Amino acid sequence: MKQRALWLWIGMMVAGMALAACGGGALSSLPGALARTAGHRHSGPSPIQHVILIVQENRSFDNLFATFPGANGAKFGEAKVKGGKDKKVALVAHSILDGSDLQHCRAAYLNDLDGGKMDGFWDEGKGACTNSTPPPAKKIPYQYVQLADIGPYWEIAQHWVLADNLFQTQGSGSFTAHQDLIRGGTCIAGCGPPSAMTESLVDNPTYWPWGCDANPSVVTHEVNIYGVETEKGPFPCSNKFAIGSQGYDTLATLLDQAGVLWKYYTPCFSETLQPGCTGGSATGDCAGGKGGCDADELNAFDMIYPVRYGPEWGTNVSWPETNIFSDITNGTLPNVAWVIPEDDASDHPGPNSCKCDLGPAWVASVVNAIGQSQYWSSSVVIVVWDDWGGFYDHVAPPFADDYGGLGFRVPMLVVSPYAVPGLSSQGGYVSHTQYEFGSILRYIENNWNLPQLGTTDVRATSIGDVFNYSQSPRPFVTISASPTAKYFIDRPHAVQQGDPQ
Secondary structure, rough: OOHHHHHHHHHHHHHHHHHHHHOOOOOOOOOOOOOOOOOOOOOOOOOOEEEEEEEEEOOOOHHHHHOOOOOOOOOEEEEOOOOOOOEEEEEEEEEOOOOOEOOOOHHHHHHHHHHHHHEEEEEHHEEOOOOOOEEOOOOOOEEEEOOOHHHHHHHHHHHEEEEEEOOOOOOHHHHHHHHHHHHHHOOOOOOOOOOHHOOEEEEOOOOOOOOOOEEEEOOEEOOOOOOOOOOOOOOOOHOOOOOOOOOOHHHHHHHHHHHOEEEEEEOOEEOOOOOOOEOOOOOOOHHHOOOOOOOOOOOHHHEEEEEEEHOOOOOOOOOOOOHHHHHHHOOOOOOEEEEEEOHHHHHOOOOOOOOOOOOHHHHHHHHHHHHOOOOOEEEEEEEEEEEOOOOOOOOOOOOOOOOOOOOEEEOOEOOOOOOOOOOOOOEEEEEEEOOOHHHHHHHHHHOOOOOOOOOOOOOOOOHHEEOOOOOOOOOOOOOOOOOHHHHHHHHHOOOOOOOOO
């Protein structure tokens, strides 16, 4: 397995260079022995009874926080140009609105990574990953969003926690990332360290919807033990998998077994929006049904057969996503919640129905709703972006293996009264600890004393080191943003564009 040896060597070299550049740190150069913190700050029983995970779309760390004080950002990137030589490319400030949906599938990841050189972004394609050859993106990936467009994100980071060393679990696109955020990986059996991966990985489907509601002709891409991806995977519904001894459980499985309440708040996704599906209603056309307004697109649990065809579909899986506001108001917020935005509030680049990006305001509206409610004293809100979206990032993954992981860096924000402060009592803290998506799952497992899924949660470092349960709970600071929650609740639901990556 020469390829694996090469990747392991690259991983050790990259981690070593990162340590040298940063003057030391907590990173480990060995896969399977990922970074561990010197000591967890939290002590005593956890006061956290509610974890709200907001999942945004398609932004690298450098794209949103390249210039954030104290964070590991970059002002220049590397680009491999004609002749195989690298050149420096300045990252330029840009509107959050970008008309280009850059490639961000596994093939694009390998191209951008370029064996750990992080210089392939120049030749990355514009548009979806297909068999055709799209025009190269050139300078487009080398940009960061101007502060005026993402003020709420920076305001959150300035008050609470920004993690600058969180990596996607797998170098691939949104389908894989959303699976990683509910179960820690898409491998069918054994998802931990590379030596435990005994089955192929399931990658993005050939068309959307992502899961059991897909057209019967849809299959998944599959990454085999040699790192080769083919369109030979199973139909994207978990009962079609050749399930090994471990099965294809999700975090929801563990939560159900322990009696811990959960919900997955997701938009009304529809190819053709039906009349009456508006304004936060969960009845009529918004209650489900093929051809109407249902939750079958870009929904991680649509792939989980027992959920899709069980009583939790339409209850624990709740649409529209604005139902979270009524649950907060009514005192029925679950213990664990995933929150998925509509297209125009997701930060997804490319065209959308409103030609706008309401992502910062959307995130702020959820954070403010929690912070101003009875739930503030017992909650943590986590905001992540599911993949890099094709945008440049200068930090190579700490290790790579035959299965495509780790992926690129994405931002993570953590908001809680027990979040450790920065230099001042209300100042933001930048965490440099190495995390991956499994780190979020690991924290939830530890918080409720759940067993481990046995996927990447085994190797991942919990995000628990950003909390101090012994400190006096910090008061909430309202995030400035417009529009507010009322706008998102009252507006009609838009037709979603879908994303096969």
